[in-house]
Amino acid sequence: MKTILLCDSGLGGLDIAARLIEQIRSMGDGAFRLIYFNAWPHPQCGYNQLKNDQERSQVFTAAFEGVARFHPDFCLIACNTLSIVYRKIAAVKPSSFPVIEMVRPASEFFAETMRCRPELRLLILGTDTTIRSGIYTDQLIQAGISAERLASLACPGLATVLEDGFDSPAVRHKIAAAAEQAEAMIPADTPLALALCCTHFGYAETLWKTEFAGRFRQEPQLLNPNASILHQPELQSCLQQAGNPKIKVEFFSRFPMPQTKMQFFAEFFKGIVPELSEALLQAHCDEALFMLPEGIF
Template identity: 30%
Template structure:
C-alpha cells in the first residue's frame, strides 16, 4: 500500500500530520523530522535545499502516493522544484494557508508570522494577493519561536516575551487575520491569542493542507478506506526525545520512531 510522506525541519509538521490523521484515517503516514538541521528558517537557501534533498533521497525507499511539505520555509524555497523532480503529487502549506486567510479577513488586512526565510521570500504576501487583490499583507519574522517550541525547557515567560515583540507591529497594522506561517506555531496558539488580546481570525494552514490532500486523493481515486495504524516516524535527531513528542502531540498511542542518519 502506498503511503503519504510528511516532511518538516522538526516536530512542527506533526500539526499537519494530526489533521491528516483526522481527515484521512485510512492512510499510512511516513513522517520525517529533520531535527538535526532544525530550524530551517535560520539557514541559508543552499543549506535548506541540501537538507531537504537528503530527506527526499531517504524517502526513495518507500512507495509513496504523495509528499506533503509541512515546512513553510521549504515550501517557499523549493516547492516547484520538488514538483518537477518527483513523479507523484507534492503539496505545500503556503497556498492553503493563503487561501484560508483570504477567505477569513473582513478588512483585507492580514498578518503573517513566519521564520526569517519564509518572511524574506514574501511568498505569503504574493499568494494572498493573488487570491485577494488589494489585500494588505504584513509579514513578521519570528526567529526565536521554533527553537523555543522544540525545547521542552522553554519558560512560558520567555515565549510570551518573544510573542510580545513579534506581534506588536502586527497589532498596530490593524490586521483582523493572522496566519501562523510555520507549522510549529499552532503549538503556541494559546499564547498567541493571549498576547494578541482582541478579536482575530487565527489561521492554521494545516487545516487547509489536509483538506487539499483529501481532495487530491479523492479526485485521483487514490483515497484509502482501510483503517491504518502502522505509521512511521523518522528523525535525524534524538529518537527518544522525538518519540515523547509524538506521544504527547499526536493520537498515535505506540508510535514507531526510528533514526535517520543526518
C-alpha cells in the same frame, strides 16, 4: 497498503499528522502506512540557520532523495519553510510522485477569509525564511488582495522553543515581542487577522490571542492553515481509493530528537491519536536516512 509521507523539519507537522489520522479513521475500509519524515538536517543547524537559499535547496534536495526511497503514494510537505524551498527544487526537477506543499492551500485559505472580511488587515507570521521570501504577500496580491491590507513579521526561534512547551516563558516572551512589533506597524484600532505561517505556531493559539488582544482593541482572528493542506482534492482521491482505518504510523529522523521533546509530544497526542504517540516513543533514527551535501556542515 498505501503509503502517505509527511515531511517536516522538526515537530510542527505533527499537528497535521494528527489531523490526517483522524481524517483517515472516518473514511471507510483499507490500510495506510503513515510516515513522518523529519528532514531536520543536523542537531545544531536547521534550515533557517543555513547561509542562503542555495544551501537550503542543496540540503532539502538531499533530504527529498531520502523521501523518494520510501516510494510514497502521496507526500505532504507539512512545513512552510520547506514548502518554499521545495517550490524552487520542483521547478527544476519535478517529483515522480504526487506532492502537496503548504503555500498554495494556505494562500487560498487566507485569500478567501480576506474576501469575506474586507475590514481585516492580515499580519503574516512565520520563520525568517518564510517571511524573507515574501511568498504569501505575493500570492495574496495575485489573488486580488490589496497590498495595503497586508503586513509581515518574522518570529525567529519561536518554532524551536514551542517544541519544549506551548506556554513556556520563552514562548510567551517571543509572542509578546511579536505583538509589540506589530503594534508599531499597525494601528491599534485595526481589525486584525494573524496568518500562522509556520506549522508550529498553532500550538500557542491562546497566547497569540492574549498577547495581541493586550496591544490591539480587539482579539485578533487566528488563521491556522494546517488543515487546509488536507482538503486538497488530490489527497482526498488518494484516501478514498483505499479506506479501512488500519493505520501504521512511523517516525523517521537522521538523529535522535531530544527525549524531553519526544515525550512531551507523545503525551500531548496520547489521548487524541495514540498511534502517533506510540510512533514518537518508537522513533527510527538513522544518519543514512539522507546524506548531507559536503561542505555545508
